[in-house]
Amino acid sequence: MIDVEFRVVSERREGLLLALGQVIAANGFTLLRHSALNSDEGTVLKxxxxxxxxxxxxxxxxxxxxxxxxxxxxxxxDDFAHPDPRANLGATPARQAAPALARAPAVAPAVALVDSQRIEILLSQLARGYPNILLQLVALERDLPPTQREPTLRYIGHRVGAWVYKRDFALGGQLPLADSVRRIALPxxxxxxQTDLREGALYVRNSPFCHRNxxxxxxxxxxxxxxxxxxGQHGAHVHVVESQCRNTGAETCRFEFLT
Incomplete structure (x- = not known):
């Protein structure tokens, strides 16, 4: 068991504790105590x-x-507390009116399979070392059982991507998907x-995850x-497909974006 404190900011107070308390209970947690106050941010619920x-x-x-x-x-x-989402990937990044489904369905089952404590420690390390993170991820990939590689790496990637979006891009306006790829995903x-954009797809030349047998x-x-x-821009309506990969003999890895 673990004790954890959540700090939530909402635009309205009415029904907030009831709604989030139901989420907490549905995930097997018990609400021990809470406090709420109004601030310049909005309603702050702890x-x-x-x-x-x-x-x-x-x-x-x-x-x-x-x-x-x-x-x-x-x-x-515990020793892995994460009070600041801008400084630490271990905390779920703050979201501006994000859709209710922000995780690809294929990622969700992975949480029960992977070592959650190891992931949280690694996310903290990735935040401190970003963008120099690929060696740690390749090392993790090598240690994982084959059945856990895809769900675990996708889950970590999703957390990193959401964190980077919140840190670097969240203050921008709403964009069409093609512009989001060009102005957010590409940079x-x-x-x-090394990444290029051609005809709406991203091409990665030197992915270190290829040729892993x-x-x-x-x-x-x-x-x-x-x-x-x-x-962060399009909710769960956007799907990323790796349509070609150097692991299967292609010259570059290509990622396409579907809605």
């Missing part, structure tokens, strides 16, 4: 809850993407790898990160 650590990532995502939540932070009573990916497309982290970057 909640202390206790529950199973293996369910924490699901709960954080559910609270951070709730329709009534404008900003969200999570800190826990973010170029911080990590596994069949099919294998750039799961990059696909998850692109999804996290674009969901």
């Amino acid at each position: 909640m202390m809850a206790r529950g199973p650590v293996e369910q924490l990532l699901v709960l954080e995502d559910a609270l951070g993407t709730h329709a009534q939540v404008r900003s969200f932070e999570s800190s826990r009573g 973010a990916m170029r911080q990590l790898l 596994s069949p099919g497309e294998c750039c799961h982290f990059l696909r998850g990160m692109l999804g996290g970057l674009l969901e």
Whole structure:
């Protein structure tokens, strides 16, 4: 079991505690105490809850993407507390009126499979070292069982992408998908790898995730990160597809974006 404190900012107070309390209970946590006050930010609700650590990532995502939540932070009573989402990937990034479904359905089942504590530690390390993060991710990939590589790397990529979007791009206006790819996804990916944009698709030349002795497309982290970057603009309606990969013999890895 783990104790965790959530800090939520919402535009309205009415029904907020009831709605979020139901989310907390649905994920197996018990609400221990709470406090609410009005501020210049809006209604600030703090909640202390206790529950199973293996369910924490699901709960954080559910609270951070709730329709009534404008900003969200999570800190826990251990050495891996995460009070500041701009400084630490371990906290779910604050969201501006994000849609209720901010995680690709294929990612959700992974949370029950991976080592959640190891992921949280790694996310903290990635935040401190960003954008120099690929060596750590490749090392993690090598350690994972084959059945967990795709869901785990996609989940981490999604968390990183959502964090980068909130840190670097959230203050911009709403964009069409093609402009989001050009003005958000492309510059973010170029911080990590050589990336080009051609006919609406991103081409990555030197993905380190290729040739890992596994069949099919294998750039799961990059696909998850692109999804996290674009969901800040388009919610769960955008889908990222790796339509070609160097792991299958292509010269470059290509990512396409569908709605």
